[in-house]
Amino acid sequence: MPVPDNTYFGEKPEGGGIHYKEVREIRDEQRSLLVLKSRVDTLLIRQVNELSIKNEDGGYKIWSPFALAVLTFLAIETVGHIINDVQKIKAENDNEQSKLIVTPVYLLMDKNLSYKPSKKIYEGFEKLHGREDKKSIKRYSDVIHKYQRNTFNHGYQARGVYLSHKPIEPWIILESEGYLIINPYLFWGLFKNTYESIFEQILKKQNEEWRRNALQYLKHLLS
Numbered sequence: 001m002p003v004p005d006n007t008y009f010g011e012k013p014e015g016g017g018i019h020y021k022e023v024r025e026i027r028d029e030q031r032s033l034l035v036l037k038s039r040v041d042t043l044l045i046r047q048v049n050e051l052s053i054k055n056e057d058g059g060y061k062i063w064s065p066f067a068l069a070v071l072t073f074l075a076i077e078t079v080g081h082i083i084n085d086v087q088k089i090k091a092e093n094d095n096e097q098s099k100l101i102v103t104p105v106y107l108l109m110d111k112n113l114s115y116k117p118s119k120k121i122y123e124g125f126e127k128l129h130g131r132e133d134k135k136s137i138k139r140y141s142d143v144i145h146k147y148q149r150n151t152f153n154h155g156y157q158a159r160g161v162y163l164s165h166k167p168i169e170p171w172i173i174l175e176s177e178g179y180l181i182i183n184p185y186l187f188w189g190l191f192k193n194t195y196e197s198i199f200e201q202i203l204k205k206q207n208e209e210w211r212r213n214a215l216q217y218l219k220h221l222l223s
Contacts, residue, residue, distance in 0.1 A: 002020075002222070002223060003222070004020065005019065005021035005024070006020070007019060007020055009022070009035075009039060010035070010039030011039070011041075011042040012035065012038060013034045013035065013037070013038045014087075016109070018035060018145065020222065023035055023218075023222060024222050029215060032218055033203055033214060033215065033218070036082075036214060036218045037196045037199050040078065040082075040195075044074075044075055044078060045075070048071045048075060048188070048211075049087070049192070051065075051068040051071070051188075052068060052071065052189070065185070066182045066184075068185070068188055069148070069182065069184040072184065072187055072191055073102075073148070074107045075191060075195070076102050076109075076191060077084075077098065077101060077102050079105050079195055080101035080102045080103075080104065081101060082210075082213065082217045083104065083198060083209075083213055083214065084101050084104060084211040084213055085209075086092075086207070086213075086217075087211050089101060094130060096180070097138070098145075099142065099145050099146070102141075102145055103139075103141055103142075104145065105194065105198075106141035106145070106193075107141065108194050108197070108198065109164070109191060109194045110170070110190065110191050112138075113140045113144070114141065115158045117137060117139070117140060117143065118175055119142060120175040120178075121173065121175050121178055122137075122172075122178075122179025123176075124176050124177050124179070125137070125178035125179070127178060128177065128178040129159070129160065129178075137178060140171075140173070140180065142160055143160060143161060143180055144171070144180065147159045147160030147161045148162075148182065150223075152184065160178070160179045161181070161182060161198065162182070163182055163183075163184050163185055164180060164181050164182075165184070165185060166183070167186070168183075169183070169186065170186040170187040170189070170190045171183070171187060198210065202214050
């Protein structure tokens, strides 16, 4: 059943609210995409970003690193749905659909996340978990997806990927221990920059595949 016409969709790029009926009446592709980005900016990016803002005294306005991490993973998956042909992924893959949707975003965030874990990581991982998992862990982004995103979302407990504000990089590897550490604040900042870059390419028609998929995503929202 379609979302009712009088339901709030988000904010217009120029300001002011817009409802589903108005968005459904838009016929210009560029305008549609601008409205889509404004929706994501309003309902996701700005609201999550509140958890990363510091006060003048250096403390965080809202101290909630765990929630920031969970919402960062949600934001990554949302952007994955925007830039990927999700229906094709679902049709061609019975398993690991969510991983296939988010992996391109992780790799855009940091190409190092595409690297295969080292032998030491696999050995440390087996000690940590009591079993090996080479089949599903083919790159570092897979570790984050399965052992942080999944365990957080389904139990609010990380297994194999942990949070700390101490690292000066968004994520680091402790090879011999077999796990990763994410700085949730830097990781969110890395995602935000990637998000802006993705939409810049979509709006400037620099990536036709992403643009086409973003329009399909919007069509799905409105149907």
